[in-house]
Structures are given as C-alpha cells and as structure tokens.
C-alpha cells in the first residue's frame with residue numbers, strides 16, 4: 001500500500017509499485033479524465049502534473065510519484081492558470097473529438113505557469129509531444145495565446 005498526493009488529497013493505493021500511474025488514476029481511482037493513447041510516452045494523452053511539471057502517466061510508475069504533488073485534469077480548474085486555459089479552450093471551441101484534450105490542457109497549463117508569455121516557438125516546443133489526430137493545433141495555439149493574454153491583463 002502506498003499513499004499518493006492526488007489533487008490535494010492523500011489517496012491510498014494498493015497496487016504493485018511498478019504499476020503505471022495512469023492505471024492507478026483511471027482503473028483504481030476512477031479518475032478517467034486522463035486518457036490512454038499510446039502507452040509509450042509518444043502522444044501526450046496521459047499528461048498529468050508532478051510537482052508542476054508535465055509528466056506522461058503511462059510510463060511513470062507509481063513509485064516515482066510518491067511524495068510529489070500529482071494534479072490531473074479533474075482538478076486543473078482549481079488552479080488560476082488552469083482555469084484561464086480551460087476558459088480559453090471553451091471560448092475558442094478547441095476540441096474536436098476531444099480525446100487528446102486533457103493532455104493538451106495539462107501541457108498548456110504547465111507551459112503558462114512556467115512562462116506566462118510564451119512565444120510561438122515556446123508554444124511549439126512545449127506542445128510538440130502532444131499529438132492531436134484531429135489537427136486542432138491552430139486552435140490550441142490560439143487558446144494558449146488567449147490564456148496568456150488574460151494572464152497578462154490580470155497580473
């Protein structure tokens with residue numbers, strides 16, 4: 001049994017320590033907002049935050065998440081930057097099928113928390129590992145810029 005800090009709360013998890021965090025979140029805890037895409041750290045659908053850094057939950061064993069603050073899409077709206085990102089996503093109707101979008105929002109929020117005014121190159125670099133088969137990339141970039149603008153106005 002190990003304890004993980006997930007979305008601000010301690011959660012007891014009775015799984016082998018090499019279990020991928022994504023399995024623990026989705027199958028053990030029922031936090032299904034984080035998606036399974038490739039399972040090989042290639043698509044970004046499973047992106048969560050570990051101590052504020054974007055991490056691929058599909059290849060992160062739960063043992064590596066002990067003692068870290070894990071945040072998932074279910075709680076990102078409780079973060080001021082995450083709320084701005086979600087608002088921009090809604091305003092610009094970013095998702096198409098939606099499958100990749102949890103990971104996109106988690107990656108975008110991590111970017112803006114580290115770099116409130118990213119350039120196009122910064123955005124491309126930060127988001128390059130998050131694949132969208134629907135090709136929503138132009139709207140993703142526009143939404144990040146909109147969220148950055150609102151960050152700028154209120155700071």
Ligand code: FES
Nearest residue numbers: 037038039044058
């Ligand atoms: S499911 Fe984790 S990166 Fe694709």
Ligand code: FES
Nearest residue numbers: 097098132133134
């Ligand atoms: S919105 Fe369909 S994969 Fe990105």
